Amino acid sequence: MAADFDRAAIGYDKTFTNTAIGRGQRQVVWKRLGRILARGHSKQSILELNCGTGEDAKYLGELGHEVLATDISTEMLAVTQGKCRALPNVTTQQLDLTTLPHLSQQFDLIFSNFGGLNCLDSNQLRRFANWSQSHLVDGGSLILVIMPRDTLIEQWYRRFKGDRQSLRLRQSQNPTQVNVDGQLVQTYFFNPDEVTEIFEGYEVKTLKATGYVPSYWSGHWLESVLLLFSRVFSILSIGGRYGDHYLVELVKSTDDVT
Template sequence: MEASFDKAAANYDDTFTNTEIGKMQRDLVYTELSKHLTSVKNILEINCGTGEDAIWFAKQNFNITATDISPKMIEVAKGKANLNFKTADINSIASTFENEKFDLLFSNFGGLNCLSKSELTHFFANINLILSEKGQLALVIMPKNTLWERFYFLAKAQFKNIFRRKREGVIAQVDGENVTTYYYNPKDIVNLANANFETVTVKPIGFFVPPSYLDGFFKNKKGILRFLNRLEQGIKNASSLSKYADHYLIILQKR
């Protein structure tokens, strides 16, 4: 995968991690993920960004190795915590760690959306080699049918963008950096991973809680945001809504 996100590293925590929406979405991930960590000891995180999730795992007493393709992201992460952070490409992650075994591989907030279908197929074909018996993947992915985005572009009269996620290889802006992005519904992931993995669960992340790029709009509307978060709690087990949310969490187990 082509190196990217270096430009985003300096501002990523301000534009996502530390925002109210970012915190809400991350808490949704942690709440569901925590239910599946009882037999986990060693964790490999890919696209770790500035290390927020790695720090959370470390505080839960897991052995965490966290990677990102961006040296700048890793630099920021190392400045936050003395953990095992490494620069590594998702596309070669299985060979990078070929002599190690992990109980869980974790990818948060759309890191795998940077992979084309052929790259993602290669990922699922090889990643099981570094997972322990019954090892799991916990992946937070952006789907094609996000309702918030459709309403957003409709309100801005950007009609050509309403269904942009259905196109192949969309250019998305991440803190001023152009990133080629591919969107996958849960069914797409299940089909690509089916040969080596079985599906444990799929849960929506951000069906009512809005995308982070709307944080400015909701900054002075915290009451509304809390209300949306309460609504989110009511549908958190509705797997059928996953393809309409901002993200979804899918957990797969090695066959």
């Protein structure tokens, strides 16, 4: 069955990964990942969810870690396989976050970058929280990068356009239809406090915005001005809920019995 992001696979790196906005946000994630991985041994087992075109799988594989990169989209997985061809420590598997099959392994780190979890509603996210507990080793980390409801620049833009309907929808429990390369994708937004409530069995270690500029500003004449705002917001540590995405690092407690 075709997945929502199949059509986007071919152009995703051009429209997001290789843009200044995409690269800047991924650097923030990699910096944090680097610190977390440095705490453990040199060859950690990593489960990557919604890996997309495999930019992170390649990065983590080149660091020498064992990566199982998963996504619902066979087209996205095909791009990942191409990018990671030279890395025998990176394997791929189709995995649907809404059905969550049991995997026979526990991982040192489970990682979901750039909004894959925004394709789940709050009940599905809750099921994922339980599932991840049983697939992480004690003391293992869950790194989630999620789109919040309150993205500041999105709010300014919608208000400027007089589009209060979109703002209301983003605050509701109903999905927003986001256009991804001509395909409407049902998208749910979660502020950090909702996520930490859902993942209450975990200790929250880090919570920060990865950047403040939504990627649809790429190539716009205002992009560099907005990126300047974003840098100032980062220096001022404006809360993750106002970011385009935020990163939350959750650690499974060592005395947890599941």
